[in-house]
Amino acid sequence: MPHMTAYTKMTAQERKDEYARMSAKFEELKARGLKLNMARGKPGKDQLDMVSDVIFNLMDEPGDFVSNGIDVRNYGEMSGIPAAKQLFAEILDCRVEQVFVGGNSSLQLMYDTISKAYTHGLLHSVRPWCREEKVKWLCPVPGYDRHFKITESFGFEMVNIPMTSDGPDMDVVEEAVKDPAVKGIWCVPKYSNPDGIIYSDETVRRMAALKPAAPDFTVMWDNAYCVHEFEGDYVEFPDILAACAEAGNPDLVFEFASTSKITLPGAGVACFATSEANLKYMEQLLTIQIISFDKVNQQRHVLYLQNKAHTLELMKKHAAILGPKFHAVLDALDREIAPLDIATWCRPKGGYFISLNAMPGTAKRTWELCREAGVVMTGAGATFPYGKDPADSNLRIAPTLPPVEELEQAIEVLCVCLKLSALEKLGV
Ligand SMILES: Cc1ncc(COP(=O)(O)O)c(C=O)c1O
Numbered sequence: 001m002p003h004m005t006a007y008t009k010m011t012a013q014e015r016k017d018e019y020a021r022m023s024a025k026f027e028e029l030k031a032r033g034l035k036l037n038m039a040r041g042k043p044g045k046d047q048l049d050m051v052s053d054v055i056f057n058l059m060d061e062p063g064d065f066v067s068n069g070i071d072v073r074n075y076g077e078m079s080g081i082p083a084a085k086q087l088f089a090e091i092l093d094c095r096v097e098q099v100f101v102g103g104n105s106s107l108q109l110m111y112d113t114i115s116k117a118y119t120h121g122l123l124h125s126v127r128p129w130c131r132e133e134k135v136k137w138l139c140p141v142p143g144y145d146r147h148f149k150i151t152e153s154f155g156f157e158m159v160n161i162p163m164t165s166d167g168p169d170m171d172v173v174e175e176a177v178k179d180p181a182v183k184g185i186w187c188v189p190k191y192s193n194p195d196g197i198i199y200s201d202e203t204v205r206r207m208a209a210l211k212p213a214a215p216d217f218t219v220m221w222d223n224a225y226c227v228h229e230f231e232g233d234y235v236e237f238p239d240i241l242a243a244c245a246e247a248g249n250p251d252l253v254f255e256f257a258s259t260s261k262i263t264l265p266g267a268g269v270a271c272f273a274t275s276e277a278n279l280k281y282m283e284q285l286l287t288i289q290i291i292s293f294d295k296v297n298q299q300r301h302v303l304y305l306q307n308k309a310h311t312l313e314l315m316k317k318h319a320a321i322l323g324p325k326f327h328a329v330l331d332a333l334d335r336e337i338a339p340l341d342i343a344t345w346c347r348p349k350g351g352y353f354i355s356l357n358a359m360p361g362t363a364k365r366t367w368e369l370c371r372e373a374g375v376v377m378t379g380a381g382a383t384f385p386y387g388k389d390p391a392d393s394n395l396r397i398a399p400t401l402p403p404v405e406e407l408e409q410a411i412e413v414l415c416v417c418l419k420l421s422a423l424e425k426l427g428v
Pocket of ligand 1: 041104105106107108144188193222224257258259260265270
C-alpha cells in the first residue's frame with residue numbers, strides 16, 4: 001500500500017498521488033458538516049452525570065451543614081473547613097496545617113498569588129513585583145496556555161524551558177535562577193499539560209533544592225492531575241513541600257489542586273498548600289478580600305469524596321470513561337500516522353491531553369485545515385508563551401469531552417489534515 005511508506009521516502013510522484021487521495025478524502029469529510037471540539041480539557045457529560053446524580057443529594061438535613069461544630073452556611077473559617085483541609089492534605093500527601101481551601105478554581109488561586117506578589121509582594125519580597133524593573137518567569141514548554149496568559153498579563157518576560165521526559169530541563173532551570181529578575185516557574189508535575197509527563201524524583205528533588213538569586217522566587221506547583229490516572233493504578237508522587245523543607249527552602253513553593261476533574265469543573269473546590277509561614281502571610285492579605293469561600297460546597301465535597309481512598313475509587317470510574325477515548329485517539333494515530341513518519345506523540349497514562357508534534361512548520365496549517373473541516377482544536381502555538389511555538393509543531397489534543405463516536409470522526413479529520421500539511425511541506 002503506497003500510503004504506508006514514510007512520506008520522506010516517497011518519490012515526488014507517489015507524494016502527488018497521495019496528496020490527491022487525501023485531498024479527496026478531506027473534501028468528503030468536509031461535506032459531512034462536522035462540528036466537533038477537541039479544544040479544551042473538559043470532562044464529558046457522562047462523567048458530570050455520574051457525579052451530580054450523587055453529590056447534590058447529600059445535604060438535606062440541618063445536621064449535614066455542620067462540620068466539626070462549624071455551621072458551613074455562615075461566615076467564617078476563611079481558610080476553609082478543617083475537614084476539607086484534611087481531605088486535600090491526604091490527596092496531596094502534605095500536612096493539614098499547610099492547606100488553604102478556597103473557591104471553585106485553582107487557576108483563580110494561582111492568579112491571585114501572582115497578583116498579590118505584584119501588588120503587595122510575597123513573604124520574602126524586598127518590594128512588590130510591580131516596583132521591580134523587570135520580572136522574568138520560567139515556562140517549561142510545551143505547557144498550559146492559561147498559566148502563560150497569567151504571567152503575560154502582568155507583563156513578566158517569559159523564558160522558555162525545554163521539557164524532557166523527566167520534567168523541565170533542570171540544568172537550564174538551575175542556571176536561569178541565578179538571574180535575580182527570575183521570580184518563578186510554572187510546573188505541572190504529574191501528567192503535565194499537555195505532554196502527560198510525570199516529573200522524576202530527581203527533578204522534584206532538584207526543584208526543591210534550587211538556590212535562586214531572588215529571595216522571593218516561587219515555584220508554582222500546579223498539581224491539577226494529582227489523582228488523574230486513566231490507565232493503571234494510582235501513581236504515588238513525592239510531597240514537594242516536604243522536599244523543599246528538607247532542602248532548607250521551606251517557603252519556595254505554592255502547590256495547587258482542585259476537584260475540577262474529580263467532581264465538577266464548574267462547581268468544584270480548589271486549594272493551595274504551602275509552608276505555614278507563607279500561609280500566614282497570604283491569609284493576612286486574603287482576609288481583606290473575602291470573609292469566607294463557599295463552605296457549603298466544601299462540606300458537600302467532604303461528604304461525597306470522604307477520603308483519599310474513596311476519591312481514588314471515583315477516579316477509577318472516571319478512568320473507565322476516559323480510557324477508551326484516549327485509546328481511540330492513540331489507535332488512530334498509530335494506524336494512520338506512525339508509518340508515515342510525519343509526527344510524534346506522547347502516550348500518557350493520566351491527565352487530560354495528548355501532545356502531538358507534527359512535522360515542523362505544519363502545526364498552524366494542520367489546525368486551519370481541521371477547522372475548515374469542522375474540528376476545533378486548541379490553537380497551534382497555544383502551548384508556548386505568547387502563543388509562539390518556534391518550531392510550529394506542537395498540537396494539543398483534548399479527547400475527553402466528545403463521545404467516542406464523535407472523537408473517532410474528529411481524529412480521522414486530524415489524521416487527514418496532518419497528512420495534507422506534511423505533503424504540502426515536503427512539496428507536492
Ligand atoms: C494544568 C491545569 N491547571 C489548572 C487547570 C484549571 O483548574 P481549575 O478548574 O481548578 O481552575 C487546568 C484545566 O485544564 C489545567 O490543565
